[in-house]
Amino acid sequence: MNAMKVRTATPGTLAELMAQAYALEREAVERYGELADVLATHNNQEVAALFRRLASQEALHATEIMRTMGWSRPPQPPALPDAPAAPAFEEAHYLMHPWHALRMALDAEQRAHDFFAGLAQRCDGDELKRAAQQLQADEHEHIVLLQSWLQRTPQPPEGWDEDPDPPRYPH
């Protein structure tokens, strides 16, 4: 992620912090959903299904934030949220394998982990620090989970992106 993307103001209250966390999770849900649509359009159904599953997982995290905070309506983020937890669109490929999708997700979780670690350092007050550290720990759990999935997922074969009818012919 380039430096421009991290610019979210440090939250001053628990509600602000959790509103930010909620916005990040929703951004990730939408991004995974869009990637699923993209891959389905290009008839890569296996990866599309995996992206949908990842979207569902992020949605669960968002719901958990709502439940923890006792919110009945989603909070309004103070500004456009940064999206460290969202997968990078530019890493998608129409012939990608589930292994690639999991690598994208792992990178996103690592960015989210680092983001909350940074917030935990910047936040004032024990309550806020603890909450940010908990969010960081949640992201660490996701990292461990994705790593275990990756270990069970076959790596793509050599030449996975070779297309007998490519859009771009070699020079």
Place this chain on the structure above:
Amino acid sequence: MNDMTHLPELAAAEPYTPLNYKSATKPIWCPGCGDYTVLNAVTKALALVQRPPHEVAVVSGIGCSSRIPAYTSCYGFHGVHGRSLAAATGLKVARPDLTVLVASGDGDGYSIGGNHFLHACRRNVDLTYIVMDNHVYGMTKGQASPTTEPDWDNKLSPGGTGVRSFHPLVIALAAGANFVARAFSGDQNTTAELIAAGIRHPGFSFIEILSPCVTFRPEQKEWKNLTHPASVGPTDDAARAAKRIMTDDGFNIGVLYAGHRAPYSGGPGTPTRTLEQMEEEFAL
């Protein structure tokens, strides 16, 4: 007589979210294409300015980027190659109450529609023009476009075209654009803010968005490591902005120029002669 002192309080309207501006049509760009994030930036920008979708029109020409109107819930016009600005100018003059966004690519906007680009800048109608620049004609399978580097070696132009690249930002300034910015699709939120700033700025706002073509220019994935925020804020001095743009590295992101020229106010001035007087001049 009705008792007006006990009217029920109207519920506050829900603010528009980016989802309100998305249509149910799924984009069919290549996976990894920068245009996906430009679409998201457009919907976020519209949510930032809070214009209802039915008060926004998105006008485009031809090319990958010009598919964008179909993916929004706003009014849309997918027009003729290179003529998006002509159609949008007519629309805005006829319906000044609408927010009119114009979308194009580097081929559609700078080559086929190059002349319209110059004169849209000059006329300064209150439009927001976003150009998704990937330095290639992607839809037609990878020909060199006006912004392609002269030494880009590929099957269709072996050894490169050897032709100097078009410099849209400085040309826009010279032609009279009132707002000039550069964005990068990989930074969705900054792009959204720049588009919103362009919409809010009166007159012709031009936003060049570097949007990688992962299929024909996969090396452009590197742009995410090359782009950086502009080191200085916008200026209202066109000559200073032009000098900065001509000497920067091409990856400065931000508002580069914000001028004060009054936008085109619509229609001709008050006639000084009646129709009868004019006809008298032609009487034999």
